[in-house]
Amino acid sequence: MPNSTLEHEAFARKLAGSGLRSTPQREVVYNVLMQKRDHPTAEEVFTRVRERRPGISLATVYNCLETLAQCGLVRQVNLEREPTRYCPNLLPHAHFHDEETGAILDVDLPASLLDKLKVVLPRGYEASVIEIAFRGRARPPLSARRTVQSA
Amino acid sequence: MPNSTLEHEAFARKLAGSGLRSTPQREVVYNVLMQKRDHPTAEEVFTRVRERRPGISLATVYNCLETLAQCGLVRQVNLEREPTRYCPNLLPHAHFHDEETGAILDVDLPASLLDKLKVVLPRGYEASVIEIAFRGRARPPLSARRTVQSA
DNA sequence: GCAGCCAATTGGAATGATTCCGGATAGCAA
DNA sequence: TTGCTATCCGGAATCATTCCAATTGGCTGC
Structure with missing residues:
Protein backbone atom coordinates (compact mmCIF):
# COMPACT_ATOMS: atom_id res chain seq x y z
CA MET A 1 0.00 0.00 0.00
CA ARG A 75 5.21 19.79 2.08
CA GLN A 76 4.10 23.35 2.65
CA VAL A 77 1.72 24.61 0.00
CA ASN A 78 1.33 28.33 -0.55
CA LEU A 79 -1.36 29.46 -2.95
CA GLU A 80 -2.08 33.12 -3.49
CA ARG A 81 -2.03 35.00 -0.21
CA GLU A 82 -3.97 32.37 1.65
CA PRO A 83 -2.75 30.68 4.81
CA THR A 84 -0.16 27.97 4.28
CA ARG A 85 -1.54 24.50 3.73
CA TYR A 86 0.12 21.18 4.46
CA CYS A 87 0.42 18.15 2.26
CA PRO A 88 1.89 14.74 3.14
CA ASN A 89 2.14 13.67 -0.52
CA LEU A 90 5.86 13.36 -1.15
CA LEU A 91 5.68 12.37 -4.81
CA PRO A 92 6.42 15.16 -7.28
CA HIS A 93 3.10 16.78 -8.00
CA ALA A 94 1.40 20.06 -8.85
CA HIS A 95 -1.71 21.55 -7.27
CA PHE A 96 -4.98 22.47 -8.85
CA HIS A 97 -6.82 25.18 -6.95
CA ASP A 98 -10.54 25.29 -7.57
CA GLU A 99 -11.61 28.94 -7.63
CA GLU A 100 -15.19 28.11 -6.73
CA THR A 101 -14.88 25.64 -3.90
CA GLY A 102 -11.35 26.39 -2.75
CA ALA A 103 -10.58 22.69 -2.94
CA ILE A 104 -7.05 21.65 -3.75
CA LEU A 105 -6.23 18.64 -5.88
CA ASP A 106 -2.88 16.91 -6.21
CA VAL A 107 -1.87 16.45 -9.83
CA ASP A 108 0.84 13.91 -10.57
CA LEU A 109 3.69 15.12 -12.70
CA PRO A 110 5.51 12.70 -14.99
CA ALA A 111 9.29 12.85 -14.75
CA SER A 112 9.48 13.62 -18.46
CA LEU A 113 7.59 16.84 -17.90
CA LEU A 114 9.84 17.87 -15.06
CA ASP A 115 12.84 17.33 -17.33
CA LYS A 116 11.32 19.57 -19.98
CA LEU A 117 10.68 22.20 -17.35
CA LYS A 118 14.24 22.32 -16.14
CA VAL A 119 15.40 22.92 -19.68
CA VAL A 120 13.79 26.34 -19.83
CA LEU A 121 16.19 27.71 -17.21
CA PRO A 122 19.10 29.73 -18.56
CA ARG A 123 22.63 28.36 -18.15
CA GLY A 124 23.89 28.39 -14.60
CA TYR A 125 20.49 28.39 -12.94
CA GLU A 126 19.77 25.27 -10.94
CA ALA A 127 16.42 24.64 -9.31
CA SER A 128 16.16 22.52 -6.20
CA VAL A 129 12.41 22.96 -6.09
CA ILE A 130 9.80 23.46 -8.79
CA GLU A 131 6.36 24.57 -7.77
CA ILE A 132 3.45 24.39 -10.16
CA ALA A 133 -0.03 25.57 -9.38
CA PHE A 134 -3.08 25.61 -11.62
CA ARG A 135 -6.00 27.85 -10.82
CA GLY A 136 -9.39 27.42 -12.41
CA ARG A 137 -12.69 25.63 -12.34
CA ALA A 138 -13.39 21.98 -11.95
CA ARG A 139 -16.22 20.67 -14.10
CA PRO A 140 -15.99 16.94 -13.51
CA PRO A 141 -17.62 14.78 -16.20
CA LEU A 142 -21.02 13.35 -15.23
CA SER A 143 -19.57 9.88 -14.95
CA ALA A 144 -17.35 11.06 -12.14
CA ARG A 145 -20.00 12.87 -10.14
CA ARG A 146 -21.15 11.38 -6.90
CA THR A 147 -23.88 13.89 -6.15
CA VAL A 148 -27.39 13.15 -7.40
CA GLN A 149 -28.68 15.55 -10.02
CA SER A 150 -32.00 17.17 -9.38
CA ALA A 151 -34.74 15.52 -11.48
CA MET B 1 10.04 48.14 -29.10
CA ARG B 75 0.93 40.46 -12.37
CA GLN B 76 1.06 39.67 -8.68
CA VAL B 77 3.85 37.28 -7.78
CA ASN B 78 3.61 35.29 -4.57
CA LEU B 79 6.62 33.25 -3.57
CA GLU B 80 6.71 31.36 -0.30
CA ARG B 81 5.26 33.44 2.50
CA GLU B 82 7.03 36.60 1.46
CA PRO B 83 5.23 39.86 0.70
CA THR B 84 3.55 40.00 -2.69
CA ARG B 85 5.73 41.28 -5.52
CA TYR B 86 4.64 43.00 -8.71
CA CYS B 87 5.66 42.29 -12.26
CA PRO B 88 4.72 44.21 -15.41
CA ASN B 89 5.82 41.38 -17.71
CA LEU B 90 2.65 40.22 -19.40
CA LEU B 91 4.13 37.45 -21.50
CA PRO B 92 3.64 33.94 -20.15
CA HIS B 93 6.61 33.27 -17.94
CA ALA B 94 7.79 31.49 -14.83
CA HIS B 95 9.88 32.87 -11.99
CA PHE B 96 13.23 31.73 -10.72
CA HIS B 97 13.80 32.63 -7.09
CA ASP B 98 17.43 32.77 -6.04
CA GLU B 99 17.68 31.39 -2.52
CA GLU B 100 20.90 33.25 -1.80
CA THR B 101 20.24 36.73 -3.09
CA GLY B 102 16.45 36.72 -3.11
CA ALA B 103 16.57 37.98 -6.69
CA ILE B 104 13.74 37.00 -8.98
CA LEU B 105 14.26 36.25 -12.65
CA ASP B 106 11.60 36.01 -15.34
CA VAL B 107 11.87 32.80 -17.34
CA ASP B 108 10.09 32.68 -20.67
CA LEU B 109 7.86 29.70 -21.25
CA PRO B 110 7.37 28.35 -24.76
CA ALA B 111 3.74 27.73 -25.72
CA SER B 112 4.55 24.10 -26.41
CA LEU B 113 5.49 23.59 -22.79
CA LEU B 114 2.30 25.21 -21.57
CA ASP B 115 0.35 22.84 -23.78
CA LYS B 116 2.12 19.85 -22.26
CA LEU B 117 1.36 21.18 -18.81
CA LYS B 118 -2.35 21.47 -19.39
CA VAL B 119 -2.44 17.86 -20.48
CA VAL B 120 -1.59 16.59 -17.00
CA LEU B 121 -4.89 17.86 -15.62
CA PRO B 122 -7.60 15.22 -15.21
CA ARG B 123 -10.74 15.43 -17.35
CA GLY B 124 -13.00 18.30 -16.48
CA TYR B 125 -10.37 20.46 -14.84
CA GLU B 126 -9.70 23.68 -16.66
CA ALA B 127 -6.97 26.07 -15.59
CA SER B 128 -7.26 29.77 -16.29
CA VAL B 129 -3.88 30.44 -14.70
CA ILE B 130 -0.72 28.37 -14.42
CA GLU B 131 1.92 29.51 -11.99
CA ILE B 132 5.40 28.06 -12.11
CA ALA B 133 8.16 28.95 -9.70
CA PHE B 134 11.69 27.57 -9.52
CA ARG B 135 13.68 27.92 -6.36
CA GLY B 136 17.42 27.37 -6.25
CA ARG B 137 20.82 28.87 -6.77
CA ALA B 138 22.10 30.90 -9.65
CA ARG B 139 25.64 30.09 -10.68
CA PRO B 140 26.04 32.16 -13.83
CA PRO B 141 28.82 30.98 -16.17
CA LEU B 142 32.00 33.07 -16.06
CA SER B 143 31.31 34.51 -19.47
CA ALA B 144 28.15 36.08 -18.15
CA ARG B 145 29.64 37.61 -15.02
CA ARG B 146 30.11 41.33 -14.85
CA THR B 147 31.89 41.46 -11.52
CA VAL B 148 35.68 41.37 -11.52
CA GLN B 149 37.20 38.31 -9.90
CA SER B 150 39.78 38.88 -7.19
CA ALA B 151 43.32 38.26 -8.54
C1' DG C 1 -20.03 77.52 -14.88
C1' DC C 2 -22.34 75.03 -11.13
C1' DA C 3 -24.78 71.15 -8.43
C1' DG C 4 -24.68 66.46 -7.87
C1' DC C 5 -22.58 62.06 -8.04
C1' DC C 6 -19.57 58.45 -7.85
C1' DA C 7 -14.81 56.93 -8.03
C1' DA C 8 -10.50 57.51 -5.99
C1' DT C 9 -7.53 58.87 -2.27
C1' DT C 10 -6.09 59.14 2.43
C1' DG C 11 -4.57 58.25 7.44
C1' DG C 12 -5.36 55.49 10.81
C1' DA C 13 -7.34 51.56 12.93
C1' DA C 14 -8.17 46.65 12.50
C1' DT C 15 -7.17 42.03 10.94
C1' DG C 16 -5.07 37.70 10.92
C1' DA C 17 -1.46 34.33 10.01
C1' DT C 18 2.68 33.51 11.84
C1' DT C 19 6.72 34.18 14.84
C1' DC C 20 8.88 35.28 19.01
C1' DC C 21 9.74 34.91 23.94
C1' DG C 22 10.51 33.29 28.57
C1' DG C 23 9.36 29.92 31.47
C1' DA C 24 7.75 25.06 32.41
C1' DT C 25 8.40 20.04 31.01
C1' DA C 26 10.17 15.95 29.53
C1' DG C 27 13.26 12.58 28.09
C1' DC C 28 17.87 10.96 27.91
C1' DA C 29 22.98 10.85 29.86
C1' DA C 30 26.12 10.60 33.33
C1' DT D 1 19.34 11.52 41.29
C1' DT D 2 21.31 15.63 38.74
C1' DG D 3 21.95 17.89 34.79
C1' DC D 4 21.28 19.05 29.95
C1' DT D 5 19.00 20.05 25.99
C1' DA D 6 14.97 19.65 23.08
C1' DT D 7 10.34 20.42 23.20
C1' DC D 8 6.14 22.52 24.55
C1' DC D 9 3.23 26.19 25.92
C1' DG D 10 0.46 30.69 26.48
C1' DG D 11 0.63 35.04 25.42
C1' DA D 12 2.72 39.03 23.39
C1' DA D 13 4.61 40.88 19.22
C1' DT D 14 5.16 41.31 14.21
C1' DC D 15 3.95 42.84 9.86
C1' DA D 16 1.75 42.65 5.31
C1' DT D 17 -2.50 43.74 4.06
C1' DT D 18 -7.35 45.23 4.42
C1' DC D 19 -10.91 47.98 6.19
C1' DC D 20 -13.15 52.26 7.32
C1' DA D 21 -15.00 56.69 7.37
C1' DA D 22 -14.08 61.11 5.78
C1' DT D 23 -12.27 64.07 2.10
C1' DT D 24 -11.18 65.13 -2.57
C1' DG D 25 -11.41 65.11 -7.58
C1' DG D 26 -13.30 64.86 -11.94
C1' DC D 27 -17.13 64.33 -14.96
C1' DT D 28 -22.37 64.96 -16.45
C1' DG D 29 -26.16 67.28 -17.12
C1' DC D 30 -28.22 71.46 -16.61
Whole structure:
Protein backbone atom coordinates (compact mmCIF):
# COMPACT_ATOMS: atom_id res chain seq x y z
CA MET A 1 0.00 0.00 0.00
CA PRO A 2 1.84 3.10 -1.18
CA ASN A 3 1.76 6.32 0.81
CA SER A 4 0.47 4.65 3.93
CA THR A 5 1.13 6.17 7.32
CA LEU A 6 4.61 5.49 8.59
CA GLU A 7 5.02 3.25 11.63
CA HIS A 8 6.27 4.83 14.80
CA GLU A 9 9.66 3.33 14.08
CA ALA A 10 10.02 4.69 10.57
CA PHE A 11 8.59 8.02 11.65
CA ALA A 12 11.13 8.35 14.45
CA ARG A 13 13.93 7.32 12.12
CA LYS A 14 13.01 9.95 9.57
CA LEU A 15 13.04 12.65 12.22
CA ALA A 16 16.28 11.36 13.71
CA GLY A 17 17.81 11.67 10.28
CA SER A 18 17.54 15.44 10.70
CA GLY A 19 18.65 15.34 14.32
CA LEU A 20 15.10 15.67 15.60
CA ARG A 21 13.06 13.64 18.09
CA SER A 22 9.80 11.88 17.65
CA THR A 23 7.29 13.26 20.13
CA PRO A 24 3.62 12.44 20.74
CA GLN A 25 2.64 15.87 19.43
CA ARG A 26 4.59 15.49 16.22
CA GLU A 27 3.18 12.05 15.67
CA VAL A 28 -0.40 13.19 16.13
CA VAL A 29 0.06 16.11 13.78
CA TYR A 30 1.54 13.82 11.18
CA ASN A 31 -1.22 11.25 11.58
CA VAL A 32 -3.87 13.93 11.23
CA LEU A 33 -2.32 15.03 7.97
CA MET A 34 -2.19 11.48 6.67
CA GLN A 35 -5.73 10.64 7.72
CA LYS A 36 -7.46 13.36 5.72
CA ARG A 37 -5.25 14.55 2.94
CA ASP A 38 -7.20 17.63 2.08
CA HIS A 39 -4.43 20.22 2.46
CA PRO A 40 -5.58 21.70 5.76
CA THR A 41 -4.26 24.97 7.16
CA ALA A 42 -2.40 25.07 10.47
CA GLU A 43 -5.58 26.25 12.12
CA GLU A 44 -7.52 23.31 10.70
CA VAL A 45 -4.82 20.88 11.75
CA PHE A 46 -5.00 22.44 15.19
CA THR A 47 -8.72 21.75 15.64
CA ARG A 48 -8.35 18.19 14.37
CA VAL A 49 -5.38 17.48 16.60
CA ARG A 50 -7.15 18.88 19.63
CA GLU A 51 -9.79 16.17 19.37
CA ARG A 52 -7.13 13.61 20.15
CA ARG A 53 -4.93 15.74 22.35
CA PRO A 54 -6.98 18.50 23.94
CA GLY A 55 -4.02 20.06 25.69
CA ILE A 56 -1.94 20.85 22.63
CA SER A 57 -1.27 24.47 21.80
CA LEU A 58 -1.46 26.25 18.47
CA ALA A 59 2.17 27.23 18.79
CA THR A 60 3.11 23.58 19.06
CA VAL A 61 1.09 22.68 16.00
CA TYR A 62 2.97 25.36 14.08
CA ASN A 63 6.24 24.02 15.46
CA CYS A 64 5.39 20.45 14.54
CA LEU A 65 4.35 21.37 11.01
CA GLU A 66 7.53 23.35 10.57
CA THR A 67 9.56 20.44 11.91
CA LEU A 68 7.84 17.89 9.68
CA ALA A 69 8.43 20.12 6.69
CA GLN A 70 12.08 20.47 7.64
CA CYS A 71 12.73 16.76 7.68
CA GLY A 72 10.75 16.22 4.49
CA LEU A 73 7.72 14.39 5.84
CA VAL A 74 5.27 17.02 4.63
CA ARG A 75 5.21 19.79 2.08
CA GLN A 76 4.10 23.35 2.65
CA VAL A 77 1.72 24.61 0.00
CA ASN A 78 1.33 28.33 -0.55
CA LEU A 79 -1.36 29.46 -2.95
CA GLU A 80 -2.08 33.12 -3.49
CA ARG A 81 -2.03 35.00 -0.21
CA GLU A 82 -3.97 32.37 1.65
CA PRO A 83 -2.75 30.68 4.81
CA THR A 84 -0.16 27.97 4.28
CA ARG A 85 -1.54 24.50 3.73
CA TYR A 86 0.12 21.18 4.46
CA CYS A 87 0.42 18.15 2.26
CA PRO A 88 1.89 14.74 3.14
CA ASN A 89 2.14 13.67 -0.52
CA LEU A 90 5.86 13.36 -1.15
CA LEU A 91 5.68 12.37 -4.81
CA PRO A 92 6.42 15.16 -7.28
CA HIS A 93 3.10 16.78 -8.00
CA ALA A 94 1.40 20.06 -8.85
CA HIS A 95 -1.71 21.55 -7.27
CA PHE A 96 -4.98 22.47 -8.85
CA HIS A 97 -6.82 25.18 -6.95
CA ASP A 98 -10.54 25.29 -7.57
CA GLU A 99 -11.61 28.94 -7.63
CA GLU A 100 -15.19 28.11 -6.73
CA THR A 101 -14.88 25.64 -3.90
CA GLY A 102 -11.35 26.39 -2.75
CA ALA A 103 -10.58 22.69 -2.94
CA ILE A 104 -7.05 21.65 -3.75
CA LEU A 105 -6.23 18.64 -5.88
CA ASP A 106 -2.88 16.91 -6.21
CA VAL A 107 -1.87 16.45 -9.83
CA ASP A 108 0.84 13.91 -10.57
CA LEU A 109 3.69 15.12 -12.70
CA PRO A 110 5.51 12.70 -14.99
CA ALA A 111 9.29 12.85 -14.75
CA SER A 112 9.48 13.62 -18.46
CA LEU A 113 7.59 16.84 -17.90
CA LEU A 114 9.84 17.87 -15.06
CA ASP A 115 12.84 17.33 -17.33
CA LYS A 116 11.32 19.57 -19.98
CA LEU A 117 10.68 22.20 -17.35
CA LYS A 118 14.24 22.32 -16.14
CA VAL A 119 15.40 22.92 -19.68
CA VAL A 120 13.79 26.34 -19.83
CA LEU A 121 16.19 27.71 -17.21
CA PRO A 122 19.10 29.73 -18.56
CA ARG A 123 22.63 28.36 -18.15
CA GLY A 124 23.89 28.39 -14.60
CA TYR A 125 20.49 28.39 -12.94
CA GLU A 126 19.77 25.27 -10.94
CA ALA A 127 16.42 24.64 -9.31
CA SER A 128 16.16 22.52 -6.20
CA VAL A 129 12.41 22.96 -6.09
CA ILE A 130 9.80 23.46 -8.79
CA GLU A 131 6.36 24.57 -7.77
CA ILE A 132 3.45 24.39 -10.16
CA ALA A 133 -0.03 25.57 -9.38
CA PHE A 134 -3.08 25.61 -11.62
CA ARG A 135 -6.00 27.85 -10.82
CA GLY A 136 -9.39 27.42 -12.41
CA ARG A 137 -12.69 25.63 -12.34
CA ALA A 138 -13.39 21.98 -11.95
CA ARG A 139 -16.22 20.67 -14.10
CA PRO A 140 -15.99 16.94 -13.51
CA PRO A 141 -17.62 14.78 -16.20
CA LEU A 142 -21.02 13.35 -15.23
CA SER A 143 -19.57 9.88 -14.95
CA ALA A 144 -17.35 11.06 -12.14
CA ARG A 145 -20.00 12.87 -10.14
CA ARG A 146 -21.15 11.38 -6.90
CA THR A 147 -23.88 13.89 -6.15
CA VAL A 148 -27.39 13.15 -7.40
CA GLN A 149 -28.68 15.55 -10.02
CA SER A 150 -32.00 17.17 -9.38
CA ALA A 151 -34.74 15.52 -11.48
CA MET B 1 10.04 48.14 -29.10
CA PRO B 2 8.08 45.44 -27.30
CA ASN B 3 7.11 45.82 -23.66
CA SER B 4 7.78 49.52 -23.59
CA THR B 5 5.84 51.75 -21.26
CA LEU B 6 2.36 52.48 -22.49
CA GLU B 7 1.48 56.01 -23.50
CA HIS B 8 -1.00 57.87 -21.35
CA GLU B 9 -3.61 57.20 -23.98
CA ALA B 10 -3.12 53.46 -24.17
CA PHE B 11 -2.80 53.27 -20.41
CA ALA B 12 -6.10 55.05 -19.92
CA ARG B 13 -7.75 52.88 -22.53
CA LYS B 14 -6.63 49.69 -20.84
CA LEU B 15 -8.04 50.86 -17.54
CA ALA B 16 -11.25 52.06 -19.14
CA GLY B 17 -11.64 48.59 -20.59
CA SER B 18 -12.29 47.38 -17.05
CA GLY B 19 -14.44 50.38 -16.19
CA LEU B 20 -11.62 52.09 -14.30
CA ARG B 21 -10.13 55.55 -14.54
CA SER B 22 -6.62 56.62 -15.25
CA THR B 23 -5.33 58.72 -12.37
CA PRO B 24 -1.96 60.35 -11.74
CA GLN B 25 -1.32 57.95 -8.86
CA ARG B 26 -2.03 54.87 -10.94
CA GLU B 27 0.15 56.15 -13.73
CA VAL B 28 3.09 56.81 -11.43
CA VAL B 29 2.80 53.40 -9.85
CA TYR B 30 2.71 51.79 -13.26
CA ASN B 31 5.67 53.79 -14.51
CA VAL B 32 7.69 52.89 -11.44
CA LEU B 33 7.05 49.21 -12.13
CA MET B 34 8.06 49.58 -15.75
CA GLN B 35 11.18 51.56 -15.02
CA LYS B 36 12.87 48.98 -12.80
CA ARG B 37 11.43 45.58 -13.43
CA ASP B 38 12.88 43.89 -10.40
CA HIS B 39 9.68 42.57 -8.85
CA PRO B 40 9.40 45.07 -6.00
CA THR B 41 7.08 44.65 -3.04
CA ALA B 42 4.28 47.14 -2.36
CA GLU B 43 6.48 48.74 0.26
CA GLU B 44 9.33 49.15 -2.23
CA VAL B 45 6.98 50.55 -4.84
CA PHE B 46 5.75 52.96 -2.19
CA THR B 47 9.21 54.39 -1.47
CA ARG B 48 9.98 54.73 -5.18
CA VAL B 49 6.68 56.40 -5.93
CA ARG B 50 7.08 58.82 -3.08
CA GLU B 51 10.17 60.29 -4.72
CA ARG B 52 7.98 61.54 -7.53
CA ARG B 53 4.82 62.10 -5.55
CA PRO B 54 5.64 62.73 -1.90
CA GLY B 55 2.03 63.02 -0.86
CA ILE B 56 0.90 59.55 -1.91
CA SER B 57 -0.23 57.15 0.78
CA LEU B 58 0.65 53.51 1.22
CA ALA B 59 -3.03 52.62 1.05
CA THR B 60 -3.22 54.23 -2.37
CA VAL B 61 -0.20 52.31 -3.59
CA TYR B 62 -1.90 49.10 -2.50
CA ASN B 63 -5.07 50.23 -4.22
CA CYS B 64 -3.26 51.10 -7.43
CA LEU B 65 -1.38 47.83 -7.53
CA GLU B 66 -4.60 45.95 -6.96
CA THR B 67 -6.30 47.95 -9.68
CA LEU B 68 -3.49 47.43 -12.18
CA ALA B 69 -3.54 43.71 -11.45
CA GLN B 70 -7.30 43.67 -11.96
CA CYS B 71 -7.16 45.16 -15.42
CA GLY B 72 -4.23 42.98 -16.40
CA LEU B 73 -1.46 45.56 -16.58
CA VAL B 74 0.66 43.87 -13.93
CA ARG B 75 0.93 40.46 -12.37
CA GLN B 76 1.06 39.67 -8.68
CA VAL B 77 3.85 37.28 -7.78
CA ASN B 78 3.61 35.29 -4.57
CA LEU B 79 6.62 33.25 -3.57
CA GLU B 80 6.71 31.36 -0.30
CA ARG B 81 5.26 33.44 2.50
CA GLU B 82 7.03 36.60 1.46
CA PRO B 83 5.23 39.86 0.70
CA THR B 84 3.55 40.00 -2.69
CA ARG B 85 5.73 41.28 -5.52
CA TYR B 86 4.64 43.00 -8.71
CA CYS B 87 5.66 42.29 -12.26
CA PRO B 88 4.72 44.21 -15.41
CA ASN B 89 5.82 41.38 -17.71
CA LEU B 90 2.65 40.22 -19.40
CA LEU B 91 4.13 37.45 -21.50
CA PRO B 92 3.64 33.94 -20.15
CA HIS B 93 6.61 33.27 -17.94
CA ALA B 94 7.79 31.49 -14.83
CA HIS B 95 9.88 32.87 -11.99
CA PHE B 96 13.23 31.73 -10.72
CA HIS B 97 13.80 32.63 -7.09
CA ASP B 98 17.43 32.77 -6.04
CA GLU B 99 17.68 31.39 -2.52
CA GLU B 100 20.90 33.25 -1.80
CA THR B 101 20.24 36.73 -3.09
CA GLY B 102 16.45 36.72 -3.11
CA ALA B 103 16.57 37.98 -6.69
CA ILE B 104 13.74 37.00 -8.98
CA LEU B 105 14.26 36.25 -12.65
CA ASP B 106 11.60 36.01 -15.34
CA VAL B 107 11.87 32.80 -17.34
CA ASP B 108 10.09 32.68 -20.67
CA LEU B 109 7.86 29.70 -21.25
CA PRO B 110 7.37 28.35 -24.76
CA ALA B 111 3.74 27.73 -25.72
CA SER B 112 4.55 24.10 -26.41
CA LEU B 113 5.49 23.59 -22.79
CA LEU B 114 2.30 25.21 -21.57
CA ASP B 115 0.35 22.84 -23.78
CA LYS B 116 2.12 19.85 -22.26
CA LEU B 117 1.36 21.18 -18.81
CA LYS B 118 -2.35 21.47 -19.39
CA VAL B 119 -2.44 17.86 -20.48
CA VAL B 120 -1.59 16.59 -17.00
CA LEU B 121 -4.89 17.86 -15.62
CA PRO B 122 -7.60 15.22 -15.21
CA ARG B 123 -10.74 15.43 -17.35
CA GLY B 124 -13.00 18.30 -16.48
CA TYR B 125 -10.37 20.46 -14.84
CA GLU B 126 -9.70 23.68 -16.66
CA ALA B 127 -6.97 26.07 -15.59
CA SER B 128 -7.26 29.77 -16.29
CA VAL B 129 -3.88 30.44 -14.70
CA ILE B 130 -0.72 28.37 -14.42
CA GLU B 131 1.92 29.51 -11.99
CA ILE B 132 5.40 28.06 -12.11
CA ALA B 133 8.16 28.95 -9.70
CA PHE B 134 11.69 27.57 -9.52
CA ARG B 135 13.68 27.92 -6.36
CA GLY B 136 17.42 27.37 -6.25
CA ARG B 137 20.82 28.87 -6.77
CA ALA B 138 22.10 30.90 -9.65
CA ARG B 139 25.64 30.09 -10.68
CA PRO B 140 26.04 32.16 -13.83
CA PRO B 141 28.82 30.98 -16.17
CA LEU B 142 32.00 33.07 -16.06
CA SER B 143 31.31 34.51 -19.47
CA ALA B 144 28.15 36.08 -18.15
CA ARG B 145 29.64 37.61 -15.02
CA ARG B 146 30.11 41.33 -14.85
CA THR B 147 31.89 41.46 -11.52
CA VAL B 148 35.68 41.37 -11.52
CA GLN B 149 37.20 38.31 -9.90
CA SER B 150 39.78 38.88 -7.19
CA ALA B 151 43.32 38.26 -8.54
C1' DG C 1 -20.03 77.52 -14.88
C1' DC C 2 -22.34 75.03 -11.13
C1' DA C 3 -24.78 71.15 -8.43
C1' DG C 4 -24.68 66.46 -7.87
C1' DC C 5 -22.58 62.06 -8.04
C1' DC C 6 -19.57 58.45 -7.85
C1' DA C 7 -14.81 56.93 -8.03
C1' DA C 8 -10.50 57.51 -5.99
C1' DT C 9 -7.53 58.87 -2.27
C1' DT C 10 -6.09 59.14 2.43
C1' DG C 11 -4.57 58.25 7.44
C1' DG C 12 -5.36 55.49 10.81
C1' DA C 13 -7.34 51.56 12.93
C1' DA C 14 -8.17 46.65 12.50
C1' DT C 15 -7.17 42.03 10.94
C1' DG C 16 -5.07 37.70 10.92
C1' DA C 17 -1.46 34.33 10.01
C1' DT C 18 2.68 33.51 11.84
C1' DT C 19 6.72 34.18 14.84
C1' DC C 20 8.88 35.28 19.01
C1' DC C 21 9.74 34.91 23.94
C1' DG C 22 10.51 33.29 28.57
C1' DG C 23 9.36 29.92 31.47
C1' DA C 24 7.75 25.06 32.41
C1' DT C 25 8.40 20.04 31.01
C1' DA C 26 10.17 15.95 29.53
C1' DG C 27 13.26 12.58 28.09
C1' DC C 28 17.87 10.96 27.91
C1' DA C 29 22.98 10.85 29.86
C1' DA C 30 26.12 10.60 33.33
C1' DT D 1 19.34 11.52 41.29
C1' DT D 2 21.31 15.63 38.74
C1' DG D 3 21.95 17.89 34.79
C1' DC D 4 21.28 19.05 29.95
C1' DT D 5 19.00 20.05 25.99
C1' DA D 6 14.97 19.65 23.08
C1' DT D 7 10.34 20.42 23.20
C1' DC D 8 6.14 22.52 24.55
C1' DC D 9 3.23 26.19 25.92
C1' DG D 10 0.46 30.69 26.48
C1' DG D 11 0.63 35.04 25.42
C1' DA D 12 2.72 39.03 23.39
C1' DA D 13 4.61 40.88 19.22
C1' DT D 14 5.16 41.31 14.21
C1' DC D 15 3.95 42.84 9.86
C1' DA D 16 1.75 42.65 5.31
C1' DT D 17 -2.50 43.74 4.06
C1' DT D 18 -7.35 45.23 4.42
C1' DC D 19 -10.91 47.98 6.19
C1' DC D 20 -13.15 52.26 7.32
C1' DA D 21 -15.00 56.69 7.37
C1' DA D 22 -14.08 61.11 5.78
C1' DT D 23 -12.27 64.07 2.10
C1' DT D 24 -11.18 65.13 -2.57
C1' DG D 25 -11.41 65.11 -7.58
C1' DG D 26 -13.30 64.86 -11.94
C1' DC D 27 -17.13 64.33 -14.96
C1' DT D 28 -22.37 64.96 -16.45
C1' DG D 29 -26.16 67.28 -17.12
C1' DC D 30 -28.22 71.46 -16.61
